[in-house]
Structures are given as C-alpha cells and as structure tokens.
C-alpha cells in the first residue's frame with residue numbers, strides 16, 4: 001500500500017495555495033499564446049551581452065571566490081553599492097543595513113518567518129500583490145485591507161484599521177502590482193506618520209520604482225521616515241525596504257535585497273542562513289560588476305522607452321476596442337494596467353473564453369484579501385511586442401463582448 005503523504009504534511013501546508021498566475025504561466029508559455037498574465041519583462045531587451053561580459057570578467061578576476069560558498073549577508077561590495085544607491089533625500093544607509101536575497105520574493109518569505117505568528121493582522125492595500133498574501137498565509141497571517149484609489153492607499157482610513165493591533169503594514173508604493181497606482185507624496189507622509197504613531201513597521205516593497213515613464217520620482221517611505229527622524233547614524237527607523245534587480249536587469253538572476261535597521265538585518269540573516277545559506281555568490285558578483293559600471297542605469301533608460309511605447313499601444317487598443325462601460329487606469333510607469341469591466345461581467349468567465357483564443361490575463365479577485373474584484377482584470381503590457389498587444393486586446397475585447405452578449409444556441 002502506498003504511503004498517505006497527505007497525512008504527513010504539516011498543518012501549515014493546508015494554508016499553502018497555488019498561484020493563479022503561476023498556473024496560468026504554465027499554460028501560456030507556449031509561443032502561440034499572447035500573455036498579459038505574469039509580471040514578465042520584455043525578453044527582447046534583456047541585457048544578455050552585458051551579463052555575458054560581466055560573467056567573463058567575474059570568472060577571470062574572482063574565479064574560485066565566485067564559485068565558493070560566501071556569507072549569508074551577501075557580497076560586501078554589492079551590499080555597499082545598494083546602500084549608496086538607496087541613500088538619498090536624508091536617508092543614510094551602510095552595508096549593515098542591507099541583506100542580499102534571492103529576489104524580493106525571498107525577502108517576503110524571510111519577513112514572514114521572522115515576524116508573522118498565527119492570527120497576526122497584516123494591513124495591506126486592497127487589492128495587493130497576491131504572492132505576499134500567499135507567502136504570509138501559511139505563517140498564520142490574517143489580512144486587513146485598506147482601500148486604495150487613484151492616489152494609492154487611502155491613508156485617512158488607516159488609523160481605525162491599525163486599532164486594536166496590527167503586526168505590519170505592507171505596501172507597494174510605486175506603480176503597484178496589480179493596479180499600477182503610486183501612493184501620492186502627502187499620503188506617503190501620512191502613512192509614515194500614522195505607522196509611527198501606532199508603532200507598526202511598514203514593509204515597503206518597491207520593485208517598480210525605477211520604471212517611471214513620466215513625472216517626477218517621489219521619495220521612498222524609508223527616506224521620509226529618515227528625514228523626519230534626522231538620524232545621523234545609519235538608518236534605524238520603522239520601515240523595511242525591499243528591492244530587486246528582477247525588473248531592471250533580469251528576473252532569472254534572482255537577486256534582490258532587504259534594507260532595514262541593522263538589528264533587524266542581523267535577525268533576518270539568521271533566518272536566511274537556515275533557508276538557503278546565501279544567494280548565489282557568482283550571480284551577486286555579476287550583478288555588482290554590472291551596476292558598478294553604470295550599465296544598469298543606462299539599461300533602465302532602454303527599458304523605460306520600450307515599456308512606455310508598449311503601454312501607449314495597449315492604451316490606444318483599449319480605447320479603440322474595449323466595450324463601453326469598461327474603464328482602465330493610465331499609469332506613469334511600471335508594467336500593469338488595471339481594467340474594471342461592467343459590474344455584471346465576471347472576469348474569470350472572460351478568462352475562460354480568452355484562453356480558448358490563446359490570450360491570457362489575471363482576473364482581479366486573487367489580489368483581494370477579501371475576495372472582491374470579480375469584474376476586474378490585471379493586464380501586463382511589458383511582455384508582449386506591440387503588434388501582439390494589439391492582437392491580444394482584439395481577442396480580449398471579443399471575449400468580453402461574448403460574456404456581455406452570449407450568442408445563444
């Protein structure tokens with residue numbers, strides 16, 4: 001008789017759910033699919049040559065060290081570079097503020113392991129990044145949602161939600177996943193002030209901030225917090241910042257970081273040690289070689305131009321082809337547009353028809369901790385080429401029309 005594996009899994013395993021996006025990506029990997037589904041960068045602009053040249057230099061200059069085990073905190077020159085990169089507008093960080101992670105998704109998991117106990121209340125924007133919900137649920141997190149509008153999290157509504165207790169506030173301040181919204185400057189100040197008043201840490205997850213097509217960048221929550229504290233030591237405030245090279249270089253590298261007060265970094269380092277010892281030494285060195293030569297900054301310019309063009313193509317196609325009563329966001333950066341369909345249209349029905357037509361997107365519901373958003377959809381505009389964007393929107397428009405007016409018989 002075969003072993004009943006299910007009886008052996010931990011209670012925590014019952015709370016581990018698959019991701020709608022990951023499942024979708026498996027189907028839509030086939031080249032005939034047009035995918036507006038995952039948060040995938042454009043493969044055409046990956047810096048393949050730069051990575052190849054950096055890899056050669058790393059092996060020539062640091063061969064054995066690049067292939068050896070290394071410290072859990074991360075490659076020191078890369079930690080220093082990240083600290084300097086983030087130190088602006090009154091924020092001072094040094095390498096002790098930085099832990100290098102295997103992408104910011106690992107950072108989320110390490111934070112979940114360190115902070116979240118059963119039934120802890122975590123405050124999130126509604127909707128929010130669904131892989132954070134997925135990542136923290138098995139640790140026992142429950143989620144309290146703060147509404148979000150065109151200016152991001154509605155911070156006026158934060159105080160009652162933080163009462164009587166909240167463990168963490170989680171937000172994606174720039175070009176948020178999924179809605180693409182950015183938290184406005186006044187709301188950033190209010191968020192930092194309210195979090196401080198209630199003594200609740202903020203997890204500021206910012207993989208998209210550098211992908212700005214128009215307008216001026218806004219100060220990070222960590223910068224605002226540091227400026228208000230006027231610390232002259234390395235940062236020791238309320239904000240934990242997450243960053244990543246996934247969207248600005250390539251996600252396959254799997255390099256990201258956590259910026260936090262040194263004592264929090266020390267504890268997170270122990271958590272990471274038990275998880276994977278350290279992030280790939282070789283890859284960290286390759287990333288350091290690229291960023292320290294200014295190649296990443298130039299590359300961001302290329303990506304931003306391309307993504308602006310793709311966003312504009314998608315916006316024009318939506319205007320031309322989507323039915324009346326549908327609205328969508330117009331964003332100044334990032335990778336996503338958020339579409340609200342007429343109230344009676346179920347986006348998961350649209351997805352069924354869309355998949356038959358070989359076009360994919362992610363329905364909005366899984367991004368809502370409370371199961372709302374039935375008539376919403378997230379569209380990624382960075383991955384498909386402009387002509388495929390137009391074709392994909394045409395097929396989606398047909399699928400929506402069919403849900404609105406089913407052809408009988």
Ligand SMILES: Cc1ncc(COP(=O)(O)O)c(C=O)c1O
Nearest residue numbers: 039103104105129177244246256
């Ligand atoms: C808001 C947000 N956080 C974290 C991640 C994880 O990114 P990575 O692990 O590739 O750095 C993503 C990826 O799409 C994201 O959108």
